[in-house]
Amino acid sequence: MIADRARQAAAAAALVGCLLAAHGTAAADAAAGARLSAARCASCHSSTETIHSTVPLLEGQPKAYFIAQWRAFRERKRTAPVMVNLAGELSEKDVADLAEHYAALAPPPAALASGSDTGRALADRLRCAACHGSALRGTHAGAARLAGQKVQYTTWSLQLMRSGTRSHGTAAKPDPLLADLSNAEIESLAAHLASLR
Structure with missing residues (x-):
């Protein structure tokens, strides 16, 4: 009887885990990140024009670094006004998609x-x-x-x-x-x- 209850508890825990996984954050989507990058980021961050010389290239940045910087802007630990505003507009999923996209790229030749x-x-x-x-x-x-x-x-x-x-x-x-x-x-x-x- 105790063994049956243990099996039932394990099965219930597994079911809850599956449900949470199904409804939790979806895997990052690099294609969605590419679309968002083209619309919101690339005009400044992928530019090598002099006007954008103090705007970092994002190509090749590790996902963890990209996400940490977004959080720093969202929490106002970094203070560039454009980025603070944008960070407030992007969802966790948006940022994960962007991070996936940029991590797969190489910086353009300098x-x-x-x-x-x-x-x-x-x-x-x-x-x-x-x-x-x-x-x-x-x-x-x-x-x-x-x-x-x-x-x-x-x-x-x-x-x-x-x-x-x-x-x-x-x-x-x-x-x-x-x-x-x-x-x-x-x-x-x-x-x-x-x-x-």
Whole structure:
């Protein structure tokens, strides 16, 4: 009798699990993400025009990083007005679809980005690969892809992190790792990162 009840309880639990799965969040849809990207994101984020030089490329960003940034805008931990408004309009499903779409893409070739020994040495000294992955393409744990990112966007972001205006992972604000870097060093590092694929 106890065994029968245990089997019935297990069967009921399995049924509830199946029902929750059926009514829970659907799997991300890259095609839906592509449509949403074309309508809402690509005109700025996929652009390599000078006017968009401080808008990051999203191509190749890991899904966890993409979703974390959307949440930061939604919760106003990051404050770009356009993104705060857009983050409030997008559903969790929309963001999952966009993340799926962008994670499958590669950044476009950088027209003027050429790495330097100085930038490469800085990336090694700062141990960027320890958090951002051996090829600096980001991680499933949520670290950003640095390889192929726009030079001016990366330069601007690192300067914000150095000053403490923007967080750098779990580092203190301002980030002591970046505190002693000059603007010229930051630009060399950004150019090196942009040259990677």
